[in-house]
Amino acid sequence: MTAEQYRVRVTKDHLVFSAAHFITFNGNICERLHGHNWRVAVEVAGPLDENSYVFDFIALRDATQKLVSELDHRMLLPTLHPAIQVTADEREVTATFEARRWVFPREDCILLPVANTTAELIARWMGLQLRDILRQHPGSRQLMTIRVEIEENFGQWAMCELPFTAR
Secondary structure, eight states: OOOOOEEEEEOOTTSEEEEEEOOEETTTEEOOOEEEEEEEEEEEEEOOOTTSOSSOHHHHHHHHHHHHHHHTTEEEEESSOSSEEEEEOSSEEEEEETTEEEEEEGGGEEEESSSSOOHHHHHHHHHHHHHHHHTTSGGGTTOOEEEEEEEEETTEEEEEEEEOOOO
């Protein structure tokens, strides 16, 4: 007999962020700078609590909205890429890849601790951030997993599921 499993999921029309990025692949191929309207869905799983729910929808929505708002209308740059060098000061951010160089205003950039700004790694980063935020909510003690889905283009989703273990 399989134990019952419960999940709650949020995805709203306002859980969307517009952001630019570029990725590298196959070693030395670097995409042109471009942007997307990224859509986010978040799901947490765990047993039912004394109120017969897994987690508060509103708390999950609000935590997700906070991260989405931070990414909106920004340039997403990877800080852990082996070949993209990113340097920043209080005024600007410079990114270089081989002979290519981009300079952006500092306030327009989000420096992500990822190896590449793929939808998969953005989903992982967002999952890690959300897990830390949700751990501060008293209803999170029983959560087992968190799953973040990022739609880069219509019908193209990347997903990352992380354990929701205590520290």
